[in-house]
Amino acid sequence: MHYWLMKSEPGTFSIDALARKGSEPWDGVRNYQARNFMRDGMRVGDGVLFYHSNCAVPGVAGLAEVASAAYPDPSQFQPRNPHYDPDSPRDAPRWWLVDVRFVRKLDQIIALDTLKADARLGDFALTRRGNRLSVLPVSAAQWRIILSHEKDSA
DNA sequence: GCCAACGTTGGC
DNA sequence: GCCAACGTTGGC
Numbered sequence: 001m002h003y004w005l006m007k008s009e010p011g012t013f014s015i016d017a018l019a020r021k022g023s024e025p026w027d028g029v030r031n032y033q034a035r036n037f038m039r040d041g042m043r044v045g046d047g048v049l050f051y052h053s054n055c056a057v058p059g060v061a062g063l064a065e066v067a068s069a070a071y072p073d074p075s076q077f078q079p080r081n082p083h084y085d086p087d088s089p090r091d092a093p094r095w096w097l098v099d100v101r102f103v104r105k106l107d108q109i110i111a112l113d114t115l116k117a118d119a120r121l122g123d124f125a126l127t128r129r130g131n132r133l134s135v136l137p138v139s140a141a142q143w144r145i146i147l148s149h150e151k152d153s154a
Numbered sequence: 155g156c157c158a159a160c161g162t163t164g165g166c
Numbered sequence: 167g168c169c170a171a172c173g174t175t176g177g178c
Contacts, residue, residue: 007164031173054164112165130171132163 002041003138005049005060005126006100015050015062015105023067023101026135027075028083030095034135039070039096047143048100051126052109053134059111060146067101110149120145 006026008014018024029035048064072093075083088094116127125136138146 009164058165132172134163 001046001140002043003047003049003140003143004037004042004066005051005136005138006064007051007053007134009054010052010061011055014052015102018050018062018064018100018102019105021102023099025073026097026100027073029073029097029134030083030085031134034133035094035096037135037137038098041137042066042070042098044069047138048103049138049143049146050100057109057111059109059114060106061109062105063103064100065103066098068099070096070098073097106150108150110146114149115146118145118149 013024026038029038044066046066048066049060050062050064052058052061073083073095075081076085076088076093076095077090078084079086083095085094112127115121115124121127121142124138124142125131125133
């Protein structure tokens with residue numbers, strides 16, 4: 001069992017949107033490191049922190065889980081799709097994704113500010129200076145520490 | 155293989 | 167909307 005954090009802009013796809021849909025293919029990732037985490041690292045049932053980026057209060061908005069093994073991202077082959085990649089060979093797709101299933105929405109966002117201020121998290125890919133990875137690993141310890149902040153507002 | 159130009163991410 | 171950080175592209 002491994003843990004991950006996946007970023008989404010709530011204006012594009014929020015935790016509420018995932019709650020409505022139940023499960024969603026995490027398409028459009030066009031970064032090799034993020035792709036490798038999905039394709040090579042993720043297993044069905046892994047825990048996912050659903051993170052809202054590029055918004056008023058960036059932070060963890062809910063919990064999800066990996067719902068499928070990795071498979072080729074169909075959007076790379078669709079010419080009208082903004083994520084179309086004409087250089088990706090059909091017989092050796094460049095971009096892969098997993099399905100992500102809704103687990104629950106948090107009562108309150110666990111803000112990026114809160115995570116930055118928590119020294120217990122140690123070296124964390126999310127808060128590393130300049131990090132823009134949209135899919136990143138979270139250790140079991142970090143997962144527990146992050147979710148401990150849920151109680152802050154209760 | 156170097157590196158400048160360019161596009162994107164994402165916090166602020 | 168701004169801009170720093172960073173990945174990618176392409177000329178040489």
